[in-house]
Amino acid sequence: MAFKVVVNFDLCESNAICMDVAPELFEVRDDDFLYVLQETPADDLREKAEAAADRCPKQAISLEDLASPQ
Amino acid sequence: MPQAGDLVGGPGEPTVTSPVVIVGASLAASRCAAALRRGGLDGAITIINAEAHLPYDRPPLSKQFLSGEWDADRLSLLKPEQLTEFELDWRMQTAATALDVDTRTVSLDDGTTVQGDHVVIATGAAPRRLPGTEALAGVHVLRTLGDSAGLRRELAERPHASVVVVGAGFIGAEVAATAATAGHRVTIIEAAAVPMERGLGAQMGAFCGSLHADHGVDLRLSTGVTGVRSDADGRIAAVELSDGTELAADVLVVGIGVVPTTAWLDGSGLTLDDGVVCNAHCEAAPGIYAAGDVARWPNERFGELMRVEHWDNAVEQGIHVAKRILGEATEPFTPVPWFWSDQYEHKIQLAGRPKAGDLVEIVTGSMEERRFAAIYGDGERLTGVFGLNRPRHVMQYRRKLAEGATWTEAIRFAEEARSGN
Numbered sequence: 001m002a003f004k005v006v007v008n009f010d011l012c013e014s015n016a017i018c019m020d021v022a023p024e025l026f027e028v029r030d031d032d033f034l035y036v037l038q039e040t041p042a043d044d045l046r047e048k049a050e051a052a053a054d055r056c057p058k059q060a061i062s063l064e065d066l067a068s069p070q
Numbered sequence: 071m072p073q074a075g076d077l078v079g080g081p082g083e084p085t086v087t088s089p090v091v092i093v094g095a096s097l098a099a100s101r102c103a104a105a106l107r108r109g110g111l112d113g114a115i116t117i118i119n120a121e122a123h124l125p126y127d128r129p130p131l132s133k134q135f136l137s138g139e140w141d142a143d144r145l146s147l148l149k150p151e152q153l154t155e156f157e158l159d160w161r162m163q164t165a166a167t168a169l170d171v172d173t174r175t176v177s178l179d180d181g182t183t184v185q186g187d188h189v190v191i192a193t194g195a196a197p198r199r200l201p202g203t204e205a206l207a208g209v210h211v212l213r214t215l216g217d218s219a220g221l222r223r224e225l226a227e228r229p230h231a232s233v234v235v236v237g238a239g240f241i242g243a244e245v246a247a248t249a250a251t252a253g254h255r256v257t258i259i260e261a262a263a264v265p266m267e268r269g270l271g272a273q274m275g276a277f278c279g280s281l282h283a284d285h286g287v288d289l290r291l292s293t294g295v296t297g298v299r300s301d302a303d304g305r306i307a308a309v310e311l312s313d314g315t316e317l318a319a320d321v322l323v324v325g326i327g328v329v330p331t332t333a334w335l336d337g338s339g340l341t342l343d344d345g346v347v348c349n350a351h352c353e354a355a356p357g358i359y360a361a362g363d364v365a366r367w368p369n370e371r372f373g374e375l376m377r378v379e380h381w382d383n384a385v386e387q388g389i390h391v392a393k394r395i396l397g398e399a400t401e402p403f404t405p406v407p408w409f410w411s412d413q414y415e416h417k418i419q420l421a422g423r424p425k426a427g428d429l430v431e432i433v434t435g436s437m438e439e440r441r442f443a444a445i446y447g448d449g450e451r452l453t454g455v456f457g458l459n460r461p462r463h464v465m466q467y468r469r470k471l472a473e474g475a476t477w478t479e480a481i482r483f484a485e486e487a488r489s490g491n
């Protein structure tokens with residue numbers, strides 16, 4: 001199922017762990033803010049996105065299932 | 071017809087039906103259980119939980135929860151939908167008392183037993199106490215939600231209290247920072263001449279110590295606690311120090327390290343030596359694994375028997391054990407240890423395993439601006455990276471550490487990054 005990467009920026013502390021796990025999806029830039037590079041990634045990145053969510057020390061990342069296009 | 075334990079299910083979705091018992095119900099346990107379910111484990115997962123709470127996160131217990139900024143409902147490690155989806159069988163407020171290694175049977179303190187094809191030991195660690203203070207009111211250790219709630223209440227009830235923290239390690243430093251930020255008068259007593267020298271080396275340890283002075287916290291190094299004095303109600307009143315002085319204390323917080331929780335495994339036949347000793351795959355015996363603060367295993371990347379008391383290790387090791395149970399992890403567990411600590415407005419991070427005497431070089435920023443990253447090397451290899459308010463750089467060098475970069479390569483990388491800026 002297609003999914004969306006959601007980051008709660010109130011919780012995120014820009015420690016870049018997610019970027020280490022899934023550099024395709026997350027980048028902490030020089031301004032020390034986290035950027036989500038792909039909000040609705042291809043399904044083959046799901047496992048990496050889940051790993052990033054599990055590894056985020058602030059539990060700032062969640063994945064939302066998107067209804068597949070009819 | 072598929073048999074129990076066979077791989078069943080449709081293509082791309084293999085399922086393993088073996089029952090798994092996880093002892094301990096915190097970070098390593100939660101992440102292990104989640105990875106088992108995501109990896110397709112279809113069998114029962116029983117989690118033995120000595121505590122009265124579903125898994126919660128500990129780092130905020132010395133930070134946002136202690137300060138009162140967060141409430142307990144923000145701490146849960148498993149989201150409500152995950153709790154439903156993963157179908158975990160919880161044994162709440164029940165402690166494991168013994169393990170039969172041959173049959174993988176766990177005895178519980180309610181008199182029952184649970185047997186599994188796989189048993190994961192994730193019982194973590196418990197804080198050391200200061201001898202002679204156990205019975206005194208106003209003396210705290212910090213490990214559980216209850217510990218933090220108790221300290222939070224006492225601090226809230228006593229504005230501008232004299233708070234004495236024993237131990238300038240991470241927990242002590244964080245409690246000091248949280249209490250000082252809330253307006254309390256804080257003194258840290260540390261026996262060593264340099265705080266956290268073993269983990270950070272002399273230079274960065276001393277630097278971290280200096281952050282306390284910025285915030286009016288009195289850090290007394292090379293000083294021990296030789297005794298405590300209580301008032302008529304049995305409450306802490308003062309601590310006696312090795313320099314002969316006495317320090318008034320409304321609240322005493324003891325942060326002098328933790329001991330892995332292995333007493334319940336005495337007599338099991340497992341090797342217990344500062345943790346449950348495992349092989350390179352985190353297996354303590356056939357079908358028995360350990361993960362998190364309780365596990366000691368040979369990390370082949372560093373050629374040393376390691377036990378790591380950091381959040382990220384509990385997560386990674388819990389996931390590794392899950393993959394091992396699912397038959398997916400064939401490589402040994404060889405992480406580059408990493409942790410963070412939030413003190414005052416600062417984010418401190420360290421990755422790697424620097425040794426005393428390693429070279430230290432600042433690669434970006436400066437100590438004065440309170441924003442820098444420094445790398446460690448043993449003359450040949452990169453051995454670690456320390457960051458103060460430089461999270462991105464720490465992760466960059468952590469990747470270099472994972473690649474086994476030499477010192478020369480790391481320095482060249484730093485120079486390229488600088489000239490690219």
Ligand SMILES: Cc1cc2nc3c(=O)[nH]c(=O)nc-3n(C[C@H](O)[C@H](O)[C@H](O)COP(=O)(O)OP(=O)(O)OC[C@H]3O[C@@H](n4cnc5c(N)ncnc54)[C@H](O)[C@@H]3O)c2cc1C
Nearest residue numbers: 094096097098120128129165166193194195362363380381
């Ligand atoms: C206040 C505090 C702040 C921290 N801050 C940071 C930080 O900023 N950064 C960082 O990297 N790390 C931090 N840590 C460390 C991190 O929280 C730990 O590394 C992590 O909790 C380890 O997880 P674990 O699952 O291995 O063990 P634990 O979290 O110790 O959990 C073990 C669980 O097992 C249960 N248990 C024990 N014995 C039994 C038994 N016989 N039967 C059943 N259950 C049992 C215990 O009750 C406990 O719930 C902090 C820790 C604390 C206490």
Ligand code: SF4
Nearest residue numbers: 012013015016018056
């Ligand atoms: S791991 Fe979490 S806290 Fe860290 S940068 Fe990513 S989202 Fe933010």
